[in-house]
């Protein structure tokens with residue numbers, strides 16, 4: 001996992017550092033110079049313009065300039081507060097105007113034509129917390145950031161303005177980071193090996209989704225569960241007797257349109273995880289079923305999505321979602337519910353989808369609900385009630401097609417069924433889901449393709 005530290009947290013890390021700022025600036029300058037040489041493909045005779053502000057970000061830029069000059073680079077260091085209308089010609093522009101201390105607006109002259117742009121810590125003008133661009137920041141080809149990623153490199157305008165991001169170790173201790181970016185190696189570590197004596201019930205899940213006449217979401221969720229490694233997938237659409245369109249290997253079990261939660265609770269003996277909500281509808285019977293199921297003291301871990309989330313809107317203090325799973329079902333401590341809202345559902349749950357500090361907003365909702373919250377988007381953010389947060393950057397705009405959220409719900413249930421704790425299951429599901437999209441087609445992707453590519457995403461994981 002790659003640590004992610006807010007500007008404010010970084011201030012505390014900095015204050016706790018045993019070494020003086022000059023030493024840290026020296027290392028930051030060295031890392032910047034290395035990245036510059038790499039971008040330049042050489043040193044002697046290359047032309048570099050460094051734009052340096054009055055804070056530590058500018059100091060990093062000046063330290064880099066000193067090193068580059070010694071290597072024979074032709075350097076001009078310009079004061080960010082006093083720039084000419086036209087910057088001199090250069091092979092590379094080093095953007096060290098402002099870092100995490102930026103406030104206000106930054107509208108510099110255009111970058112020299114044809115010059116590559118290297119941003120120091122964050123592209124100047126991009127808010128290190130929110131990723132919001134103020135003014136007209138230069139779009140970097142590369143950003144070398146120090147000690148940890150900053151949320152602003154991952155959120156809002158950050159990803160498109162930062163280019164390729166490299167984290168340079170400058171000797172600061174970020175082991176207390178409360179947020180991280182998930183990598184494939186993490187998912188590989190969390191996934192249990194399939195035991196030699198595996199049997200299908202080891203990872204059995206029950207998908208309760210869809211409504212008569214609206215079975216697509218249910219089929220996609222079931223397919224997501226199948227392709228993320230469930231040993232057995234049971235599918236029920238309350239009020240629907242037969243479902244010939246369901247995937248072949250799925251076992252259909254009929255549930256009444258009303259009062260179905262008791263039937264589910266009666267039948268969960270061998271079921272390790274339940275998914276509820278996609279396409280269920282927002283009628284009273286569906287909502288009552290979701291509430292009865294989620295609030296039951298003796299249910300397996302459950303992932304709630306779509307209409308299931310709407311049914312929980314009034315449960316503001318998490319009375320239902322903090323219900324304990326039955327002994328032997330799921331983790332002995334910690335949350336047993338995963339909520340997977342998109343922004344609209346997040347608002348319905350009382351969360352703050354557009355909050356400037358998105359990580360804090362998801363963390364707060366998880367704490368209030370006593371549940372893991374997976375906030376969908378670019379990136380997806382997962383929070384545990386204990387305050388841990390991960391960002392999943394694997395997915396891209398290819399996933400913006402109807403039904404991909406249903407596939408994610410099923411995949412998440414399958415990972416819960418394989419024994420992952422809710423937080424790791426949510427993070428792993430989002431990562432695999434994003435990778436599945438990336439491994440499929442560039443254009444024309446439909447949600448079923450994402451399910452179909454989950455095995456490829458599982459297969460590409462590094463060996464643990």
Ligand SMILES: NC(=O)C1=CN([C@@H]2O[C@H](COP(=O)(O)OP(=O)(O)OC[C@H]3O[C@@H](n4cnc5c(N)ncnc54)[C@H](O)[C@@H]3O)[C@@H](O)[C@H]2O)[C@@H](O)CC1
Nearest residue numbers: 014024025028055056057098099100101102103104105121
């Ligand atoms: N946090 C750390 O531990 C380390 C931080 N370093 C660097 O230090 C940076 C943060 O340094 P600072 O806190 O000094 O902040 P910055 O260097 O980002 O800028 C702060 C200064 O710029 C001024 N300023 C901000 N916005 C302005 C605007 N729009 N127009 C004009 N002036 C403006 C402020 O008044 C202040 O004087 C990081 O981004 C990183 O590059 C490194 O030097 C090494 C260690």
Ligand SMILES: Nc1ncnc2c1ncn2[C@@H]1O[C@H](COP(=O)(O)OP(=O)(O)O)[C@@H](O)[C@H]1O
Nearest residue numbers: 376377378395396397399400402403404405406
């Ligand atoms: N631009 C994007 N970049 C990354 N992921 C995206 C993007 N757009 C959508 N997604 C992902 O696609 C899925 C959509 O889910 P959801 O909003 O529930 O849609 P649906 O209800 O149609 O299934 C989520 O996993 C979301 O994170």
Ligand SMILES: [K+]
Nearest residue numbers: 098120122124
């Ligand atoms: K900068």
